[in-house]
Amino acid sequence: MRYLPLTSEDRADMLSVIGAKNVDEFYTDVPETARLGGTIEGLPDHQSEFAVERHLTRLAAKNVTASDSAFFVGCGAYKHHVPASVDAVITRSEFLTTYTPYQPEIAQGTLQTLFEFQTQVAEITAMDVANASMYDGATACAEAAVMACRATRRKKVVMSGGLHPHYAETTKLLCEAQGIEAIILPAAIDGELALAEHVDDATACVIGQSPNVFGTVTDMTPVADAAHEKKALFVSVFTEAVSLGLVKPPGEMGADIAVGEGQSIGNSLNFGGPYVGLFAATQKLVRQMPGRLCGETVDADGKRGFVLTLSTREQHIRRDKATSNICTNSGLCALAFTTHMTLLGGKGLHDLAVLNHETACDLADALEAVPGVELLTPRFFNEFAIRTPKPAFDVLEALQDKGVIGGVRASRLYPHDDFDDVIICAATECTSLEDIALYASALKEILA
Amino acid sequence: MTMNSSGRPTAPVAASDIQSVETVSGSKGLSQFEPLIFETDRWGKTGVDLPKAKGKASRLGGVERSVRPELPGLSEPETIRHYMRLSQRNYAIDLGLFPLGSCTMKHNPRLNEKMARLPGFADIHPMQPQASVQGALELIDELATWLKTLTGMPAVAMSPKAGAHGELCGMLAIRAALQARGESETRKRVLVPASAHGTNPATAAQCGFIVDEIDANARGRVDMDDLRAKLKKSDDVAGIMLTNPNTCGLFETDIKEIADLIHAAGGYFYCDGANFNAIVGRVRPGDLGVDAMHINLHxxxxxxxxxxxxxxGPTVLSDALAPFAPVPFVIKDGNGFHLIEETEAEAKDSFGRMASFHGQMGMFVRALTYMLSHGADGLKQVAEDAVLNANYIQAKLKTIMTPAFDGYCMHEALFSDKFTAEGIETIDIAKALIDEGYHPMTMYFPLVVHGAMLIEPTETESKAELDRFCDSLASVARKAAQGDESLKGAPYLAPMKRLDETQAARKPVLKWTAPAPEQVAAE
Structure with missing residues (x-):
């Protein structure tokens, strides 16, 4: 077996050094009834590298990729270009095959990139500090909610009707497990500001999203003000990190905690994971944050270096009193993010955001011109909702037959609301003018 | 002096007595100095080429950033060099044995990486129509079958994103099951051994449970008398969280009795599967009475x-907990594979959603590739070689270091610091191993052993590599036993000397900030 270096001779030699007759002796603590005789039944034996490759390649071939078609799907994950150098960096063995940097003397590579990552995330969200990543946007949002409850010693969380429903459900689950009341306002295309009316003296935080799941961008400053007036916190969410190059970021709206999905920068779609949750906060809240934090220090010679720090918040020290149970996070996805950000710089992120916005404007122009189509999103970045005169399910199926994956039907996210005729479409720098023309002409035919 | 025809010396001359060389660049030969990306002149620049903006009218409705993000943008050659230089300051499994106990740092096959990058897996969107991702759903289903078969469990939740997230999944399933029994308000107590990984008590607390610690016995296993005493009053017990093989590297001999006791008390058995590598293919957790167990694919x-x-962290579930599994999950019928995304119909008892989408697809591809490569026969050999390697290390070092417990270990060997001379600590041994060219073992964990050193070699090490490692560790251990003070300064040969963690925590600097103007002027 190609991944096992020991030979039968090695095994025999080693057993004699140990003084054991065979490996079965090591398993005598296993209750007899649970000891398996031979190999587990119902599974194939080992295969050659080419046989395995053939099997996986066949499975992959059954999927339609985002690059195979005119592609307009968003809603929390976005088809962006990932520069070739990103993959070159993250496949580098020293990053790929190392562990969480517990031994900083031989992990400065990982640690310095984390410090740079934290700095970049803090800057683009316009927040004071950022952690070294969470699993994804939804889990980051849930952690922000329970963190707000810890910080305020209150037990009520209110989420907007524009917060991605997966984020809202993930957050509600964690809150309720901890006895926290979690309220999700009715789904609304342009309803983030309604949060301001739902803050009371018991509220720990309100959670709003911009751009929201329907693509609507909102200056949520009035929500932050209303929250702060009641000594509650404002959690600002984003699912499209590229928007931060152009759209008003959490820190400019008075957010206390900013969380979001970082997939858009440096990471492939991967059918939903692994992604990278971004988590930033004000300086005041730093000791309440979940997850790893990398900090600057010096070594015994006085040379600058980096270490994981403030670990007294974490599970391995505080156990049941920890701020979170998170241990492994999204290290390599954070590296992909920071590598792409290092190429982009602030200017590149801004330019990329402008390109995304202009492409989405082109798409909106083209689709609005199709008779019967109504644009529902009043202000958008690179994603918006449209209403079609036929059910969205049928429209999207017909589009797929014409080589267009036209977006997400809103009823998939909101099966119990009246969104059967609503499609949420996204455009990015990967969307070509030909794709847009194809979408518009196909839609026109379908709706005719 | 030997010279070639042009007069260039071709053999080294006698070295001077210079012991250390200070360089202007800060580099040391192949180990090159690399500043932070912020310490460059690339502010306001970018390393990507993008088409020029058309100047279209904005449809943002004025919701724009007032200040553009200020970050340097490096050109591609600068970027690649930055990360390559930094990479040289990292130890990695591809460079050598990485004996972090309970972390299972084994070789990562490159075929896994190649398969995960097939566009048919990497370039598909979680929300695109299900008819267009049948191969992805089939892969998830195939991996689920492997996991269920290897563990002997009837169901598996695929969406948890890491081990601790899998723990959360299992404990939320237990909470939901108690809710369905109408006992979630009364059954709040979760038993957790003192030797448990920190995520166990943290997870229990995150689900609103109260942690009740159980003692270890002199053999490093659960103290059954203490367990029975803690179960005397049982109507408030939600369950037990137990790692098996445990964090001392030992199989819990009384595992079946523990399962029976917890079930008789009306609770559930959560097994932490972090150490599944020791028993995969040889023991099925389903045969031990487990109700939930996460599997760290990593x-x-x-x-x-x-x-x-x-x-x-896919989490296998027993029949008792399966109905409460999180959404989304994959089902198969005559029309192919489908994702169940809502908590209704076949998922009406589901406890809800744990993450944005369907789980770590990129990791699923890698794990299935690995399983198919090894097969059922190879996976059994994996466990056996992992355990053999650990016992070999224990056997070779047991006369020099102090084994924490008698007898054979499973996949990791645990030593205490009893053998060290006064003043020499576990951390000194760990840091001296760095000078020998190895990543240190897990240190000071589990907490039940003083100055613990937990060594997990995994099955992907050759005998020759194990011998070299044992020689190195034995030499360091002998110095520790003799009280060699030089260990206190280790590492000497790493890119950095010991780092000051106290200073980092006292006044945390968590991001780069531009030097104040007056400072710049003074320089």
Missing amino acids: KTFSTPHGGGGPGS
């Missing part, structure tokens, strides 16, 4: 750790 099934993730 440990047992060889997906890379990536310097701290991403992980993946």
Whole structure:
């Protein structure tokens, strides 16, 4: 077996050094009834590298990729270009095959990139500090909610009707497990500001999203003000990190905690994971944050270096009193993010955001011109909702037959609301003018 | 002096007595100095080429950033060099044995990486129509079958994103099951051994449970008398969280009795599967009375750790807990594979959703690739070689270091610091191993052993590599036993000397900030 270096001779030699007759002796603590005789039944034996490759390649071939078609799907994950150098960096063995940097003397590579990552995330969200990543946007949002409850010693969380429903459900689950009341306002295309009316003296935080799941961008400053007036916190969410190059970021709206999905920068779609949750906060809240934090220090010679720090918040020290149970996070996805950000710089992120916005404007122009189509999103970045005169399910199926994956039907996210005729479409720098023309002409035919 | 025809010396002359060389660049030969990306002149620049903006009218409705993000943008050659230079300051499994106990740092096959990058897996969107991702759903279903068969469990939740997230999944399923029994308000107590990984008590607390610690006995296993005493009053017991093989590297001899006791008390058995590598293919947790167990795909099934993730923590569930599994999950019928995304119909008892989408697909591809490569026969050999390697290390070092417990170990060998001279601590041994060219073992964990050193070699080490490692550790251990003070300064040969963690925590500097103007002027 190609991944096992020991030979039968090695095994025999080693057993004699140990003084054991065979490996079965090591398993005598296993209750007899649970000891398996031979190999587990119902599974194939080992295969050659080419046989395995053939099997996986066949499975992959059954999927339609985002690059195979005119592609307009968003809603929390976005088809962006990932520069070739990103993959070159993250496949580098020293990053790929190392562990969480517990031994900083031989992990400065990982640690310095984390410090740079934290700095970049803090800057683009316009927040004071950022952690070294969470699993994804939804889990980051849930952690922000329970963190707000810890910080305020209150037990009520209110989420907007524009917060991605997966984020809202993930957050509600964690809150309720901890006895926290979690309220999700009715789904609304342009309803983030309604949060301001739902803050009371018991509220720990309100959670709003911009751009929201329907693509609507909102200056949520009035929500932050209303929250702060009641000594509650404002959690600002984003699912499209590229928007931060152009759209008003959490820190400019008075957010206390900013969380979001970082997939858009440096990471492939991967059918939903692994992604990278971004988590930033004000300086005041730093000791309440979940997850790893990398900090600057010096070594015994006085040379600058980096270490994981403030670990007294974490599970391995505080156990049941920890701020979170998170241990492994999204290290390599954070590296992909920071590598792409290092190429982009602030200017590149801004330019990329402008390109995304202009492409989405082109798409909106083209689709609005199709008779019967109504644009529902009043202000958008690179994603918006449209209403079609036929059910969205049928429209999207017909589009797929014409080589267009036209977006997400809103009823998939909101099966119990009246969104059967609503499609949420996204455009990015990967969307070509030909794709847009194809979408518009196909839609026109379908709706005719 | 030997010269070639042009007069260039071709053999070294006698070295001068210079012991250390200070360089202007800060580099040391192949180990090159690399500043932070912020300490460059690339502010306001970018390393990507983008088409020029058309100047279209904005449809943002004025919701724009007032200040553009200020970050340097490096050109591609500068970027590549930055990360390559930094990479040289990292130890990695591809460079040598990485004996972090309970972390299972095994070789990461490159075929896994190649398969995960097939566009048919990497370039598909979680929300695109299900008819267009049948191969992806089939892969998830196939991996689920492997996991269920290997564990002997009837169901598996695929969406948890790491081990601790899998723990959360299992404990939320237990909470939901108690809710369905109408006992979630009364059954709040979760038993957790003192030797448990920190995520166990943290997870229990995150689900609103109260942690009740149980003692270890002199053999490093659960103290059954203490367990029975803690179960005397049982109507408030939600369950037990137990790692098996445990964090001392030992199989819990009384595992079946523990399962029976917890079930008789009306609770559930959560097994932490972090150490599944020791028993995969040889023991099925389903035969031990387990109700829920997460599997770290990044440990047992060889997906890379990536310097701290991403992980993946599919969680197998017993019949009692299966109805409460989180959405989404994959089902198959005559029309192919489908995702169940809502908590209704076949998922009406589901406890809800744990993450944005369907789990760590990129890790699923890698794990299935690994499983198919090894097969049922190879996975059994994996466990046996992992255990053999650990026992070999224990056997070779047991006369020099102090084994924490008698008898054979499973996949990791645990030593206490009893053998060290006064003043020499576990951390000194760990740091001296760095000078020998190895990543240190897990240190000071588990907490039940003083100055613990937990060594997990995994099955992907050759005998020759194990011998070299044992020689190195034995030499360091002898120095520790003799009280060699030089260990206190180790490492000497790493890119950095010991780092000051106290200073980092006292006044945390968590991001780069531009030097104040007056400071710049003074320089």
